[in-house]
Amino acid sequence: MEVARFWRTRHQRYQLMGEVCPHCGTKIFPPRDVCPACEGEAKTPFVFSGRGEVYSFSTIHSAPAGFEKYVPYTVALVRLEEGPLVTAQLTDVDEKDVYIGMPVEMVTRVLREDGERGMIVYGYKFRPRLTQPAPEPQHAAEAAAAA
Amino acid sequence: MALMKSERPVGIVGYGAYVPRYRLITQEVSEIWTGGNTVSPVREKAVPGLDEDVATMSIEAARNAVRRAEQVCASFTPQRLGAVWVGSESHPYAVKPTGTIVAEALGATPYTQAADWQFACKAGTEAMQAAIGFVGSGMTSFALVIGADSAQGRPGDALEYTAGAGAAAFILGPAEEALVEIEGSVSYVTDTPDFWRRPHERFPEHAGRFTGEPAYFHHIASAAQTLMREMGLTPQDFAFAVFHQPNVKFPLKVGADLGFTRAQIQPGLLVNEIGNAYAGSALLGLTAVLDISQPGQRILLASFGSGAGSDAFCLRVRRSAPQSGALTTRAYIQRRVPVNYAQYSRLKGNYVMH
Structure with missing residues (x-):
């Protein structure tokens, strides 16, 4: 595990912080300091909304080292609202419920651990976008009855 | 006077909750370990996913608190947080602060205090007491306090029926810009060893029935009674009362002993649905109450931490919480x-892998 490498990328991993091009306004993720659209220098930090939709996905049953405990898990290409396409794990979802175009949102989760003694790597994953459901008036009454 | 008040009035400008999505119907614990002969003290409990811990749950609760604070208080930004304090008994690292992870995820670094607090189930309200002083003294404008746990209970132990998970986050700031003013608070602690966990142990130990009368009931009742007496208030002055909730019975009983009705307690009583979120327990109850409270209403909050102590707070709602931007x-x-119990055991890491 390269501690320095993960430390350098903590802003993009925790906050989904990329860049915005000061010349043409293109939003860039991951940050690369050069605009892929106009090739101008682009170092202005930009925090993405975290909202996007599934562009494509695949479920992993045979995981690379460090991810074995999570199988089966789904990885996706997520098209962010602001434009870039990001590869990330999906979480809080069952494989059968994933579809192309599914609205998702970024959450910060454990990506992997370097064994029992090593560091814990946190970073972005995406889950189905949560929305405020209609209130369930009977729920409180039910809880009261059970108590 | 035991009552504590800051010179500069302090309030809650934003709050947020997080509860993981998995639930164990706790009758399963009874089936596995006692042949179904034990009646579970709660119906179900929240279980964190494989990629969740106190840091990740704290981050989501804190993001919800930030979204509300940004709507309530024009001058608030995460960069203005002078403290990011996380109270828990299941910090991911023994040495390395959870607070820096949360602060970095919120964009609150680098000019902030970040620290982890520990006092069993009252670690979060303990941080809240300190934050009142931190903001109330003018040392900082805003402070974030979090109570969060991925609660531990040894398989088959009484705690396994209730040990839940969740996080609650509160941003404290000037009362004049707040949703809720903190009118006063009391801390009441004694050296009462009702529950503990030694270094390197995975699961806590507890003193059985001793956790009730001399620990939970004595400390909460003392803190809450002193708070009400010294503020000249009675239970009738409060719309809601929220107590630490290790099971359904204890908060209802301590509430009744103090003179509160079930109607005052029920809106903040979540334990039957999510279990005991330890340092997040009473504070999650408070978030549920803040979701529905109206201007002018008073809320009594009294936590309990084993070891033992209680922090009691008198809160007065100034304005209703914003309904957009963060889930209730x-x-x-x-x-x-x-x-099921097998899936739960996997999520909790209770299987030994070789």
């Missing part, structure tokens, strides 16, 4: 995926 606590509770 009830919405997180409604988002539930039941798991």
Whole structure:
């Protein structure tokens, strides 16, 4: 595990912080300091909304080292609202419920651990976008009855 | 006077909750370990996913608190947080602060205090007491306090029926810009060893029935009674009362002993649905109450931490909470995926892998 490498990328991993091009306004993720659209220098930090939709996905049953405990898990290409396409794990979802175009949102989760003694790597994953459901008036009454 | 008040009035400008989506129907614990002969003290409990811990749950609760604070208080930004304090008994690292991870995720670094607090189930309210002083003294304008736990209970132990998970986050700031003013608070502690966990141990130990009368009931009742007496208030002055909730019975009983009705306690009583979120327990109850409270209403909050102590707070609602930008606590509770005991054991890391 390269501690320095993960430390350098903590802003993009925790906050989904990329860049915005000061010349043409293109939003860039991951940050690369050069605009892929106009090739101008682009170092202005930009925090993405975290909202996007599934562009494509695949479920992993045979995981690379460090991810074995999570199988089966789904990885996706997520098209962010602001434009870039990001590869990330999906979480809080069952494989059968994933579809192309599914609205998702970024959450910060454990990506992997370097064994029992090593560091814990946190970073972005995406889950189905949560929305405020209609209130369930009977729920409180039910809880009261059970108590 | 035991009552504590800051010179500069302090309030809650934003709050947020998080409850993971998995639920164990706790009758399963009884089936596995006692042949179904034990009646579970709660119906179900929240279980964190494989990629969740106190840092990740704290981050989501804190993001919800930030979204509300940004709507309530024009001058608030995460960069203005002078403290990011996380109270828990299941910090991911023994040495390395959870607070820096949360602060970095919120964009609150680098000019902030970041620290982890520990006092069993009252670690979060303990941080809240300190934050009142931190903001109330003018040392900083805003402070974030979090109570969060991925609660531990040894398989088959009484705690396994209730040990839940969740996080509650509060941003404290000037009362004049707040949703809720903190009118006063009391801390009441004694050296009462009712529950503990030694270094390197995975699961806590407890003193059985001793956790009730001399620990939970004595400390909460003392803190709450002193708070009400010294503020000249009675239970009738409060719309809601929220107590630490290790099971359904204890908060209802301590509330009744103090003179509160079930109607005052029920809106903040979540334990039957999410279990005991330890340092997040009473504070999650408070978030559920803040979701529905109206201007002018008073809320009594009294936590309990084993070891032992209680922090009691008198809160007065200044304005209703914004309804957009962050999910209500009830919405997180409604988002539930039941798991069986075998799946739960995997999520909790209780299988030995070679």
